[in-house]
Amino acid sequence: MILRVWKFMGALLLVLVLSVLALIWYGYSLGDSYASAAFATSKSNPKTQNASMPSSAEILERGAYLVRVGDCMACHTTRGGAAYAGGRVMQSEFGQFVTPNITFDQKTGIGEWSAEDFWNALHNGKAKDGRLLYPSFPFVNYTHVSREDADAMYAYLQSQPTVVQKNGDHNLAFPYNQRPALALWRAMYFRPGALNYQSQQSTEWNRGAYLVRGLAHCSACHSTRNSIGANQGSADFSGGEMAQIHWHAPSLQSTNELNLPNWSEQEITQLLVRGNNSKSVVAGPMAEVVQQSLQYLSDPDVRAIAIYLRALPQQTQSAPDLIDRAIARPTVSKEQMLQIMERGEKIYKAQCIDCHGKGGEGVAGIYPALKGNLSLQATSLTNPIRLILAGGFAPATRLNTRPYSMPPFAPVLDDTEVATVLTYIRNAWGNKGDAVTPSEVNPYRTAPLD
Structure with a gap:
């Protein structure tokens, strides 16, 4: 002892x-700089200021x-x-x-x-x-x-x-x-300092980098943190679990999560300033960011952000914390999956089909499509489980003053039913995702709402 x-x-x-x-x-090493x-860069003497x-x-x-x-x-x-x-x-x-x-x-x-x-x-x-x-x-x-x-x-x-x-x-x-x-x-x-202008990139790309990596501090959420809370810097967009508030910030550099190069500039700008587009709707912490901040971006600035995000290098692997979780997830046999899909389809028809459609097509700009939705097929189950249990509430913005939202299903569906319908959605209409277990659903029933 x-x-x-x-x-x-x-x-x-x-x-x-x-x-x-x-x-x-x-x-000593940084003080002089x-x-x-x-x-x-200090302000000029007011007496020397000119009309410009x-x-x-x-x-x-x-x-x-x-x-x-x-x-x-x-x-x-x-x-x-x-x-x-x-x-x-x-x-x-x-x-x-x-x-x-x-x-x-x-x-x-x-x-x-x-x-x-x-x-x-x-x-x-x-x-x-x-x-x-x-x-x-x-x-x-x-x-x-x-x-x-x-x-x-x-x-x-x-x-x-x-x-x-x-x-x-x-x-x-x-x-x-x-x-x-x-x-x-x-x-x-940490190393303090301004971003170097990249002459091989456009002016819009450089402005987008300044906003995304700097003032908008996107990596503060959209990055993987180590055991002492550090990421790989302001250009780390690997995504990660926001464990204490039970949300997942998706990677901006993964073909398995958002795959932003496949989005148009218009789709990205719409999501940032409206809160929705033909592919997706923001919810949770991102809805707050859009409502309080991003909807007020000027047209040149939001376009610059879209240009920068679309140009980010992409990778196929998930963040380290998600890889561990994927390895631990149990597999099911083909026979078990067929049974889950049958039960899941019944729940989907009873609870989801009116908004998201028979084929998971949704309604553009109102209800997001589930077919081909990478966010629903990603390794992290955090966001889809949260949305089913607590509902999804899009932000009211200047360009979308009366957004449609998703009601909470926690009072209607038990853990097994949530796992079953989510497994169905993750594997219907050509989607491909692992089966979800009730034990993965239950912790989110008591998760804080913000």
């Missing part, structure tokens, strides 16, 4: 020492747009609470993160922050007092945001109503609550 304690204490001491060394190295970058400089109104308008693209309100506003006052609890496998107040109240918000401090938070992941921020704040993506855009966002937030609201501290398990250890994490997984 004593030996195990000493081993634990030795390991903890080693982590702390490495963290301190990483912090020292990180500060931070300062020079900030100096080079944007007006205050233009800066505020641009800032409002950028804050929406970054979806800042989603995290920094509790349901029914004051805008940007923070307090939203973000569940994770490491514990609970509580979002801060980013209104300009001097005591409980960021009222004492300068534009330089705000830039430092986005670009370097550091608070005004030098504290290292947890990567639950996606500074891995925001580091790509230009100083000009950061200043516009700062100006807009500064113009918003001040809210006095002191929020609680993070509630994290040990050792994740040891903030100095973040220095080691950052030394391993």
